[in-house]
Amino acid sequence: MNGRERDITRLNRMLQKERLQLPNEAIELLKSEVYSVFDSYFDVIKNSLELSVLPAGKGYEVIAKIKADNVKKLRVTI
Amino acid sequence: MEDGSYTIGMARTMVITSGKGGVGKTTCCAGIGTALAARGKKTLLMEGDVGLNNLDAVLAVEDKILYEMSEVACGKISLFECIMPIRDNLFLLPSIGTSVALLTAEFFMETIEKLRTEFDYILIDSPAGLEEGFHRSVVGAQEAIIVTTPHVTSIRDGYKTSRVIAQYDMKRIELIVNRVRGEYVYKKESLSPEEIADMMQLPLCGVIPEENVINLGYAMERTVAAMSFSLIAAHIDGGERKIFDCTSSYKGWKNRLKRWLS
Numbered sequence: 001m002n003g004r005e006r007d008i009t010r011l012n013r014m015l016q017k018e019r020l021q022l023p024n025e026a027i028e029l030l031k032s033e034v035y036s037v038f039d040s041y042f043d044v045i046k047n048s049l050e051l052s053v054l055p056a057g058k059g060y061e062v063i064a065k066i067k068a069d070n071v072k073k074l075r076v077t078i
Numbered sequence: 079m080e081d082g083s084y085t086i087g088m089a090r091t092m093v094i095t096s097g098k099g100g101v102g103k104t105t106c107c108a109g110i111g112t113a114l115a116a117r118g119k120k121t122l123l124m125e126g127d128v129g130l131n132n133l134d135a136v137l138a139v140e141d142k143i144l145y146e147m148s149e150v151a152c153g154k155i156s157l158f159e160c161i162m163p164i165r166d167n168l169f170l171l172p173s174i175g176t177s178v179a180l181l182t183a184e185f186f187m188e189t190i191e192k193l194r195t196e197f198d199y200i201l202i203d204s205p206a207g208l209e210e211g212f213h214r215s216v217v218g219a220q221e222a223i224i225v226t227t228p229h230v231t232s233i234r235d236g237y238k239t240s241r242v243i244a245q246y247d248m249k250r251i252e253l254i255v256n257r258v259r260g261e262y263v264y265k266k267e268s269l270s271p272e273e274i275a276d277m278m279q280l281p282l283c284g285v286i287p288e289e290n291v292i293n294l295g296y297a298m299e300r301t302v303a304a305m306s307f308s309l310i311a312a313h314i315d316g317g318e319r320k321i322f323d324c325t326s327s328y329k330g331w332k333n334r335l336k337r338w339l340s
Contacts, residue, residue, distance in 0.1 A: 008277075015234070
């Protein structure tokens with residue numbers, strides 16, 4: 001991969017991130033939905049849910065990480 | 079964005095901005111202004127970077143400034159006394175960095191409104207960053223030109239700036255790619271201006287090649303950069319779609335032979 005190709009890859013990721021600007025209310029809503037789903041299966045430790053929205057290919061992926069009493073580590077791509 | 083119509087007898091007001099510093103905003107402002115003036119358009123260059131002014135230095139008139147904008151803001155002189163003729167059809171509204179606090183966004187808007195019937199074009203040289211100075215420069219403009227170089231940091235900042243500018247009421251936002259190294263673009267070692275415009279989702283207004291004469295602060299007449307500024311002025315003023323091809327001198331066997339012999 002030469003400098004130009006590397007720049008294209010980096011820029012595509014950077015600008016894709018910039019393009020996605022979810023308002024805080026939307027993130028909070030998403031968090032509460034994800035939390036309620038997890039909470040019905042695991043004993044989720046309060047405020048342990050981390051959500052990240054990252055560029056993936058031409059779209060985005062939402063990654064949820066939680067800590068729960070009965071699981072060691074849980075990372076789910078939505 | 080509004081439609082692209084302009085009112086006859088009223089100046090088109092354009093802000094030259096970038097987000098990142100050192101990409102050539104001031105050089106572009108002076109270059110485009112000079113090229114528009116050469117087309118017979120009465121053009122005013124307005125110093126938007128009031129604290130770190132350099133438009134006067136790029137135009138080589140730093141020793142000739144008699145009055146500056148803050149003197150207008152505090153009522154010492156009239157606005158028209160402050161406007162400085164540079165050459166035929168080209169004028170400068172300077173700032174030398176004193177009493178910057180007086181030069182508010184409201185002052186800029188009022189000033190531009192007063193001058194819109196006097197000029198064909200008002201070009202505002204914006205400071206780097208997205209803070210107060212940026213807002214002051216953008217608020218009175220109807221069109222924006224984002225300047226970037228082919229570097230990742232500059233493209234990223236330019237893109238962020240274009241997103242912020244889109245929230246203002248602009249008729250048109252376009253892109254200039256400055257300091258393009260034709261040789262690298264030709265060898266596909268550097269991003270082409272078209273690729274950059276595509277990534278930034280902005281229409282390309284012009285391309286300016288890297289030239290040592292600009293860096294050294296020499297006069298720009300008869301340089302390749304001056305030619306590219308003329309093309310940009312023709313695009314802005316006449317709607318012509320001709321973008322400077324910085325790879326042209328690297329194409330073809332004659333050019334290859336010339337370079338090999340040199």
